[in-house]
Amino acid sequence: MIKRTLFFANPAYLSTKNEQMVVSFPEEDKKETKIPIEDLGYVVLENQQITITNGLLMKLVQNKTAVISCDQQHLPCSFFQPLVGHTEQTERMRHQLNASLPLKKQLWQQTVTAKIENQAQHLLLQGKNALKLKRWAKDVKSGDTDNHEAYAAAYYFQNLFTIPAFSRNQKGIAPNNLLNYGYAILRAVTARALCSSGLLPSVGIFHRNKYNAFCLADDVMEPYRPFVDALVYDIVETGCQIEELNQNLKAALLRIPAMDVMIDGKQSPLMNAMSRTTNSLYECYAGSSRKLLYPNF
Structure with a gap:
């Protein structure tokens, strides 16, 4: 199965509900979006004004979703990985x-x-x-x-x-x-x-x-x-x-x-x-x- 890659370049609030990622935007004209966490392979966080909840981070890591954060030059600088990635x-x-x-x-x-x-x-x-x-x-x-x-x-x-x-x-x-x-x-x-x-x-x-x-x-x-x-x-x-x-x-x-x-x-x-x-x-x-x-x- 091909996993989805999400890229966030604008300010956003990322949380979770019912095994889904909930994406909310500060702009009033942008509607809230929900994406099943099981579909996500990579999430790239570029904007410095992105807020992500610990509950969502936990679910993403448990799903083996790679969460990549970027530096001020907009280049990937860190990668969240699970402490336990395999049963053996x-x-x-x-x-x-x-x-x-x-x-x-x-x-x-x-x-x-x-x-x-x-x-x-x-x-x-x-x-x-x-x-x-x-x-x-x-x-x-x-x-x-x-x-x-x-x-x-x-x-x-x-x-x-x-x-x-x-x-x-x-x-x-x-x-x-x-x-x-x-x-x-x-x-x-x-x-x-x-x-x-x-x-x-x-x-x-x-x-x-x-x-x-x-x-x-x-x-x-x-x-x-x-x-x-x-x-x-x-x-x-x-x-x-x-x-x-x-x-x-x-x-x-x-x-x-x-x-x-x-x-x-x-x-x-x-x-x-x-x-x-x-x-x-x-x-x-x-x-x-x-x-x-x-x-x-």
Whole structure:
């Protein structure tokens, strides 16, 4: 089932009644709205004048709805996650924490290979040369000791956008702002799926920054990034204004959880595919599988 994404850019009062989210607006001409909580997958709170009740927060978290709040620059900055995301959470976390170094290196090898292959397919879709990426994808070693991921990313972004002086940098020129926003949404999708699979988003395969609470999310989302890149590329190609993230651009990027992707030979919404990926990761931790399931671009 595809869950709905709600985006609140205006002042609102959010509460709950009869297992529904009740949305009230300060403006007298706007009618009160009710949405079933079970239909909600993501709720993005952007306006600083939004009030949300604790009762609603509790029900959203119990429904595994990702509640994302934004900072003063209107970028996602926090994500509410449940303390208990799966009935077997303790056992699953134990398998995750006991994962051997060789297993982690193999998982990272699969992740980097899938990411580079998807980057190559995206370049080919846009009629660009991807021979180097194809070769690097085949040469990734256990643990990516040769750092093919970094080389591939640099080449990929140098050749993707035909924008003078463009380079991938969080504080760089547009469309870096669109990529930042899209990746933040993707990160929340990944963290939500990891929690639902009973895993710790903070304990990564490769990423291990002590200041990063979402190391595993940053690992698992890597092969999904080209899907965000493709959406941003399409927006850029329309010729619309991209220097400032307006409401229309955000609305387009908030389609990311419902994007169609191909995984295991079947078409699936990205949010559902991510759940299959995180479940396959648990199976690798538990020793019942050695293969991570990632989408093919």
